[in-house]
Amino acid sequence: MAHPLTEKITQQLTQQQASGLLRQRKMVGTDPANVDFSHNDYLGLASSTELAQALYQGALTYGVGSKASPLVSGYGAAHQMLEQKLCDITDHQACMLFCSGFSANSALMKTLFDRTDVVIADKLVHASIIDGLVDSGAKLVRYLHNDIDSAARLLAKHPNNVLITESVFSMDGDIAPINALSALCQQHNSWLIVDDAHGFGVVDPRGSAAITAKQVDIQIVTFGKALGCQGAAILASQDVIDFLVANTRHYIYSTALSPANAYLAYAAIELIEKSPQLQTQLNDNISLFRALASQAGVKLTASQTAIQPIIIGDNTLTMTVADSLAQKGFKVGAIRSPTVPVGSARLRITLNAKHTSAQIHQLVAQLALLLIDQPNENP
Ligand SMILES: Cc1ncc(COP(=O)(O)O)c(C=O)c1O
Structure with a gap:
């Protein structure tokens, strides 16, 4: 008799093939x-010679691997330097690094919320946010995509909560009305969390259009898009980051971002600033x-x-x-x-x-x- 998992896998692959939904790598x-x-x-930074040299330099100076989780001995000078740079650019008080944006988003949601919380999110937020929220057990209510009236209605109904959006939406490319959402959140004593994966670095990191702590309470930036490399960071107040460092299972039980990659992301930001x-x-x-x-x-x-x-x-x-x-x-x-x-x-x-x-x-x-x-x- 075929193993039940074999049957399940075959059935799903056949269905996905038939509906044009079978995903394959090329x-x-x-x-x-x-x-x-x-x-x-x-x-176009992923193939930059200058950044390839920075990666080599980072590996020589700080090592190719972090060797341990951040709370054991995986947190070093390259990580600290990148965190400080990110805080300087965004005006957030503190920062923590992850190996990917997916992990940062999911970890944040799962650690921050539990089944007693209500979280308001744009209808189109990224899968990593949804997965983390599902794991957290929080009640998720969603407003119409980029619709400020719809967000206002939900905030009025559920004040003292949290609203989550992306800055630039990954599949539609449209931009969230961050300033209006920020004002609404303040009005309803709610926090604003922004996944800035597709915005960070695309606009001048210190320019007036860039997102900072002035508008958002928690900001997630990724290094795999405009920075052309790999990894991610959560930026927030010192208390929030202290809480996350002490309680985030993805962070505590996982090898830290490699120091060479941390240095690479640092060099990528410097390159963007001067170019x-x-x-x-x-x-x-x-x-x-x-x-x-x-x-x-x-x-x-x-x-x-x-x-x-x-x-x-x-x-x-x-x-x-x-x-x-x-x-x-x-x-x-x-x-x-x-x-x-x-x-x-x-x-x-x-x-x-x-x-x-x-x-x-x-x-x-x-x-x-x-x-x-x-x-x-x-x-
Ligand atoms: C909006 C958004 N957030 C988070 C992520 C995850 O980032 P990473 O690719 O670093 O895992 C992505 C990746 O596609 C994304 O589009």
């Missing part, structure tokens, strides 16, 4: 697509893509960020269009449910500072050819 470099419009390396032209190039590329798409009749959403979704709706059709683009030499994200709501499967096109104008022209030309006669459902 090794980078073996794909015929050679111009990549799918990743989150918005400033404002990277942000200008990215913004120019976003504007060019949107202008060309509009001229070619390719329907986009209102997103003004590096994340430019093209909603197709049907899972299989979305995969077909992405595969056709790959054959023409362009890799774009193909996003299906449950990552996005059923019926809103999409191409997720991400611009970065290193794309050339010619590459963007060519991509839009291919999109126009492929999307003619297709139900491109964007407003």
